[in-house]
Amino acid sequence: MNTLRWSLPLSAWILAPLMLGIINRVKSFFAGRHGPSVWQLYYDLFKLLQKGSVYSRSTSAVLRVGPSVVLACMALATVMLPWGELPAPVTFVGDIILLAYLLGLARFATVLSALDTGSSFEGMGASREVQFAALAEPSFFLGMLVLVLHFGFSGLSEMVSEISFETWQTSGVLLVLVGCSWFVLLLTENSRIPVDDPNTHLELTMIHEVMVLDYSGPDLAFILYAASLKLWIFAALVVNLIVPMHSLPPWLQAPIFLLGMVLVMVLVGVVESILARQRLQQIPKILIGAALLSLIALIVRLMG
């Protein structure tokens, strides 16, 4: 049983880059291109790992430690994600807060190393990243508060394992509201399109990509891999919330979970294809809107 529980983080570590490949494939389909192979990120990572790193003379150890810290945080966070009714390898009461702040630590490391380069361009990106993260955090915690009120304060695995068809019948509105809120959070945190454009490297309005400009070789591979793990983490949260795993037979839960992950990625690809990136001034509006969705769910839970 215990070895089985490790299958989730293992599959996350192996399959996470594939998810980005799926998004890119969906986007190229919408654009009428053939597009890169779904395995493209694996090739990129392999290529980058074989190269050496180049560091600017103006940087210190902070820049060199950054990618390892980010990757370690993300890898640790995947260990706490449940797989339907199968609990995560590490689960305890309140693990969701550790999960949130591991992501926070990773962001802190990225921001610090961006500031360490001394480039004004990267400092600008760091400032934006922190500003939007502060606005995005309420929607995560308000949504989590709704779950805690509904299922009792316990580990993340226990909470999501109780979501069943009955939950959907009695309080489906809550799940839809929190699910939508977290989906916007997924787009924000992973710098996807309405908030940030993952493809641009030289645009003045971008956020995340600008902070990792100074990395090369294995360091860049770490950052890219960590970004794909982060995408996996948020998608897994959404899938665990939306799919009523409790009502499914145990042998079906793993395939349904993976199918759900792929569907979330397709949805992200579709959203990126049909929406344009919003202007920077509009982004707080989107984030406040997402937090409001969770807030409404909270009000419905408390008063309804």
Add this chain to the structure above:
Amino acid sequence: MTLISVLLILSCLLLLGSSRLHVAIRVVAIQGVLLGALPLVRSMGDLLHLGIWILALSTIISKGILLPWLMNTCLRLSGIRREIEPFVGFGPSLLCGTALLGLAVWITDRLQLTQAQVPQVLLISSFFAILVGLFLMVTRRKAITQSLAYLIMENGVYGVGVSMSLDFPFIVELGILLDVFVGVFLMGNLLFHLDREFEHLDADKLTELSDLSKSAPVVEAVEENA
């Protein structure tokens, strides 16, 4: 019922955050249809009651079809597309919306309800609609948005009425509906004349009509005539 309340809150938030007027009109129309469906949902099992059906259908027809159509006609005739430079911007409006939502929850919490069977979430969303209507009426420039805000506020009043009791004589509800219809009809007429006379719909520019600022030249003219 929870679903309708949540949709009502979301539509109000959308109205706070969007600048396009035809989107706003469509959202208000959707609100009307939602509110029309409300008595039917509220009277679970008692669907044979004729009054409920009349109330629901007349609400849907007037608030969901007739009034939005009237507003759309006004919009087309005046040729404006969006609300430009409101007194409170769209982002801050959303923040104020959060505060108003809190206020609505507080009001609902403080109410001393005699009836046990009052759906709290519906009450919250109705109060929220009233507050949003008032807020929009104060902070937007265009007369057309202000009349839309009046409609939103009335939607909220209707929601409070339905959530409080269903035994509310439906003749009274129909009377209110007629009042609102006539009111908005007059507003539409007024908007049309305003637009033809001044070639804009900015309500705050109506202060130019005041003769206080231009009193001096008028007096001179009269003296010359004498």
